[in-house]
Amino acid sequence: MGSEEFLEFVKEQDLPFLKDWLSTQPPHAIAAELVRVDAAGMALVFRLLDKGKALAVFEELDPSDQQAILEGLRDRAFRELVEEMDPDDRARLIGEVPAKVARRVLAGLSPYERQMTAALLGYPEGSVGRIMTPEVVVIHRNLTAADAIDVIRTKGGSAETVYTLPVVDDGRKLVGVASLRDLVTADRDELVDALAEKDYVSVRATDEAEYAARLMREANLLDLPIVDSEDRVLGFLTIDDAMEVVEAADTEDVYRQSGSEPLAGAYLLAGIRTLASRRAPWLLLLFVAAILTINVLDVFEENLAEVTALALFIPMITGAGGNTGAQSSTAVVRALALSDVRPRDLPRVLWREARVGAFLGLTLAMAGIGVGMMFADFDLALVVAIALLAVCTWAAIVGGSMPLLAKKLGIDPAVVSAPMVTTLVDATGLVIYFTTARIVLGI
Amino acid sequence: MGSEEFLEFVKEQDLPFLKDWLSTQPPHAIAAELVRVDAAGMALVFRLLDKGKALAVFEELDPSDQQAILEGLRDRAFRELVEEMDPDDRARLIGEVPAKVARRVLAGLSPYERQMTAALLGYPEGSVGRIMTPEVVVIHRNLTAADAIDVIRTKGGSAETVYTLPVVDDGRKLVGVASLRDLVTADRDELVDALAEKDYVSVRATDEAEYAARLMREANLLDLPIVDSEDRVLGFLTIDDAMEVVEAADTEDVYRQSGSEPLAGAYLLAGIRTLASRRAPWLLLLFVAAILTINVLDVFEENLAEVTALALFIPMITGAGGNTGAQSSTAVVRALALSDVRPRDLPRVLWREARVGAFLGLTLAMAGIGVGMMFADFDLALVVAIALLAVCTWAAIVGGSMPLLAKKLGIDPAVVSAPMVTTLVDATGLVIYFTTARIVLGI
Structure with missing residues (x-):
């Protein structure tokens, strides 16, 4: 089915057909079609998705488009959705929607998730702290490669990435960066401290997000460690988030250069x-x-x-x-x-x-x-x-x-x-x- | 030392000072300063770098800026540099420099590297085949997780990435994509076939590079498998290359929209x-x-x-x-x-x-x-x-x-x-x- 037909089926509310189509498409493809229908159609289609896929599709959308969907959901579905979001995506959503929607999001969260999001929201708008992922696995410098892999096995479940691992001392201070690749290919008994790259690049949580994102591109990093003023590890900026920051900054520049303010969401939805x-x-x-x-x-x-x-x-x-x-x-x-x-x-x-x-x-x-x-x-x-x-x-x-x-x-x-x-x-x-x-x- | 001083020291050819500065800076920072001096100064500074760092700095530059450096090098240094480049970076360089420089690059290569580069150059300009990394580790679907990690240990040395692993059948046909993360956290005896994601995204080598790069952003991929017309694995588009493609495409759009053709290299060097x-x-x-x-x-x-x-x-x-x-x-x-x-x-x-x-x-x-x-x-x-x-x-x-x-x-x-x-x-x-x-x- 082409996307031309997709619009037709949404208009005709042909649910069995839509359900079938949704089950065959990857989340990003569904998101790409969603932003081309109107808000009502978007909410309709979204409710047809099963829970796991709904979350994946939701996370592909811009905050202003996410808001349109949230407003069409009942309380329970709303709460389940925002609870499952990554803390950084959630902080981004809250930062960009009207205060009323933001309060509804925060009110629906479990205490743990609320706290994690609140921590990110504490950083200034536009700072990298606001969009970092706080769920990282840190490795103590005195561990062996085999120990480190065990730590990743047990604690890595909720982390957004385990390919870059901040190596820390007793005070959670960043002393180097190890890659999972090196850990896997090293001798089991080799110390993490010896494997870690000491010439690493890191930024402060209060630094500008665009600066951090462009730095990642220049230095070819998959993950950029974010630290506080005393070099303690707070989180990572991941490359996919960095790409979005760069793309959004470019979009802003393009719009401004033609003498207009940038659009927050998709063109056809505005x-x-x-x-x-x-x-x-x-x-x-x-x-x-x-x-x-x-x-x-x-x-x-x-x-x-x-x-x-x-x-x-x-x-x-x-x-x-x-x-x-x-x-x-x-x-x-x-x-x-x-x-x-x-x-x-x-x-x-x-x-x-x-x-x-x-x-x-x-x-x-x-x-x-x-x-x-x-x-x-x-x-x-x-x-x-x-x-x-x-x-x-x-x-x-x-x-x-x-x-x-x-x-x-x-x-x-x-x-x-x-x-x-x-x-x-x-x-x-x-x-x-x-x-x-x-x-x-x-x- | 600020970068203002850097320019001064290059002008005055203060070699000991420059050497000292170069040894303390990461490659991307050196590259960022290099594009702000003129071609002669750039060649001077470049010769002061030790071999490993020189390569890293070189790979951070745009092809037209790389050309300026190559033209300042003697034959042996020239050959060593291009031999060590990644095949995709080298293909990009050859595609963008004048034919004379391109021939000199190809002539300096070992047969193995020349063949690898020639294969990439066989794809049309602007296609993803041209910029993919052909050095990938493929995993057979019938291996166990532990076997797969052994394959990575032995064969992964020259690969650009081992975080995404194409899972193939007997004919090297792509049947799924496994992540190193899943391999590491899985039971040792679990079959790769069971761990692999079957709902993966891949593109043909002849597809447009910009399309592939934007697809990676939309689908949040670190590496995008590139296949031939019969679904056999040819290589990967890695996220850092994708970011460059997107940035170059955005730059091109920005220039064109102001009614001018894009600049190939850095503004101050042109x-x-x-x-x-x-x-x-x-x-x-x-x-x-x-x-x-x-x-x-x-x-x-x-x-x-x-x-x-x-x-x-x-x-x-x-x-x-x-x-x-x-x-x-x-x-x-x-x-x-x-x-x-x-x-x-x-x-x-x-x-x-x-x-x-x-x-x-x-x-x-x-x-x-x-x-x-x-x-x-x-x-x-x-x-x-x-x-x-x-x-x-x-x-x-x-x-x-x-x-x-x-x-x-x-x-x-x-x-x-x-x-x-x-x-x-x-x-x-x-x-x-x-x-x-x-x-x-x-x-």
């Missing part, structure tokens, strides 16, 4: 009002900023009245400036996200972008002479060409430096988005264009 | 000419498309000459349309990348975006009345408001549908980038604006 509410504030802000362009044109209105043909090239020149600025800001925002560039590289980036912008401006200026001659005389074509060169250079400088300045000021560089740079460059570009016209045309 | 060459073709294409706007304005030049004030609002209206279109196209491109939306959702997406666009247009229209009155009379303000409503609705429809149409035609949806939509909406937006003006103002 209501029209939600979609509009993510975009409207940015759009209004940019609209207000665009009043600048009217002011500029107002100042030069006499020149416009005298040479109406000047107006012909306005969209082309602001467009070229906007595009050049957007290219520069995007390159720098992405380089910042990947740690290829840091705020203190500002002078280098400025100098690079100025040259790139000048080169691009020169290319467009040559094309612009031709285009200008097609629609106007040589003098005006010359104005267009000079303006293109100057505007592109200026746009590249602005686009390249604004993300770095934002980062220095502690603002998300992606906020200095392409449309933001574009709007700014629109107004200044017009000043450049008309000033050039006044000088060259003598008006 | 030359000015490289940067410009990624951006110039797009910029020129958009520039040519912008000629449309001149044509439109040329058609309406009489109206412009009559009511010069019409020109005042051109950048604001095209800007609003461009921003709305960019928001829509970005949301849809990202939803496509995350598989939240599929091409056949076009009618649903169209209807959603039309409503969102109309709502946003209405919001801007109300603001536009006020702004219009500030700079012109009520009639012109009305024109601006009506045009804003129509342009925003139209822009959201265009921005939302173009990525889906592109995907249907087999074009990368990100190519239908924000600037592309913006440029298109600029011209059509002007037609809407002036037509409205003609009707309302009766000119």
Whole structure:
């Protein structure tokens, strides 16, 4: 059955057929289909799943989509579901849903699970402590490899991973990291202390989650130990959670760079009002900023009245400036996200972008002479060409430096988005264009 | 030592100091600093590393940055380095460097390593076969858990991972997937066949790498088995490689959406000419498309000459349309990348975006009345408001549908980038604006 049919069957509430389909699909495939039906259909399908699979499907969903399902469940099913969730997934859910739903989740938990979740919620939002898995098996440095494997056999049941094992001293202080692979292939009597990697990477629970996640990718780790201020082991960031953090951060950047706030859940599940509410504030802000362009044109209105043909090239020149600025800001925002560039590289980036912008401006200026001659005389074509060169250079400088300045000021560089740079460059570009016209045309 | 100083010491060629610093840093940290110095400095630092660490640092770099290092090495060091690389990393390097460098790499390899790399290079570019690790330990279904662990002890040395183990029948056909965790915690005599997960996910070697990588994230896998057309095990896609594939794909999307081709290596390492060459073709294409706007304005030049004030609002209206279109196209491109939306959702997406666009247009229209009155009379303000409503609705429809149409035609949806939509909406937006003006103002 294709997923087109799936939507049909949900609409027709063909339960036997749906049940059959659900039993043949892996959890992630079911989750992928669920986010494409509406909230009511999602709740319907979800109730058809058997308990174990329901949990697996549930854990594949984003918190805002999880919320839609929870709201459709009766108390008992609700409690069973949240009780079985991993503590880190649960903390993520609670952190992102409205307070009312969060309280209902916490109220439904057993004391043990509630305590574990509360501990995670104690860390600041966006910190790695909030999304770490606290259920880890630690190994004392004085154990042998065989002893360590016994510890894993007895205590490893509830742990999310046993492939990376924090090696600790008497005070639960992290002194190294052992891999299950090394433990399995080592001699039975070899000491864990000798097997452990001492050159390990770890982060504090209060460190930023995105930083920790990108660090894992750079250092190629499956699990990153999380410690407190005295190096005692608190938990792990696992690679699957790290991947989600990176993907969510990338999604946020992508949205911000197009001048809108990111969507929390799946696109098709979000209501029209939600979609509009993510975009409207940015759009209004940019609209207000665009009043600048009217002011500029107002100042030069006499020149416009005298040479109406000047107006012909306005969209082309602001467009070229906007595009050049957007290219520069995007390159720098992405380089910042990947740690290829840091705020203190500002002078280098400025100098690079100025040259790139000048080169691009020169290319467009040559094309612009031709285009200008097609629609106007040589003098005006010359104005267009000079303006293109100057505007592109200026746009590249602005686009390249604004993300770095934002980062220095502690603002998300992606906020200095392409449309933001574009709007700014629109107004200044017009000043450049008309000033050039006044000088060259003598008006 | 901070990284600011690192750059200084590289410039001054302070070798003892550099050596000391290199010995205290983990490979990923060294790699992160290396991409911030120039090619000559990079080669200098690299030669100071001891052999084992050099390899680890080298494997952290992007192929284009690896190439810069290779070109600075003498033959013997060159050969030793490429011989020690993982086959999948080596295939990736060869696939991305110029043919001359690729031949030098292949010529330096031992027959065994050359054969392994050649096998990967036989798969099409962008396929998962190209980046899989072929060095896997397979376990026969009839072994016991204890036997399986013995196989891992003896054969696992060269494997990239032993945490996921393909379980095969006599013909090396995949019949299930076992985890080392289950093998370690099971009874010694339990059969692997009983321990193996039969509901596993696998992909063909010819499948797209990005598809496989995103599948791993969705299904929360550490290793994804890669099979041939007859289900025989060929290798694994490991999670760290999958993360790189996803990150590279995201980078590509981000660049394309700002109207430029992605950069292969680190931003600061790329030359000015490289940067410009990624951006110039797009910029020129958009520039040519912008000629449309001149044509439109040329058609309406009489109206412009009559009511010069019409020109005042051109950048604001095209800007609003461009921003709305960019928001829509970005949301849809990202939803496509995350598989939240599929091409056949076009009618649903169209209807959603039309409503969102109309709502946003209405919001801007109300603001536009006020702004219009500030700079012109009520009639012109009305024109601006009506045009804003129509342009925003139209822009959201265009921005939302173009990525889906592109995907249907087999074009990368990100190519239908924000600037592309913006440029298109600029011209059509002007037609809407002036037509409205003609009707309302009766000119």
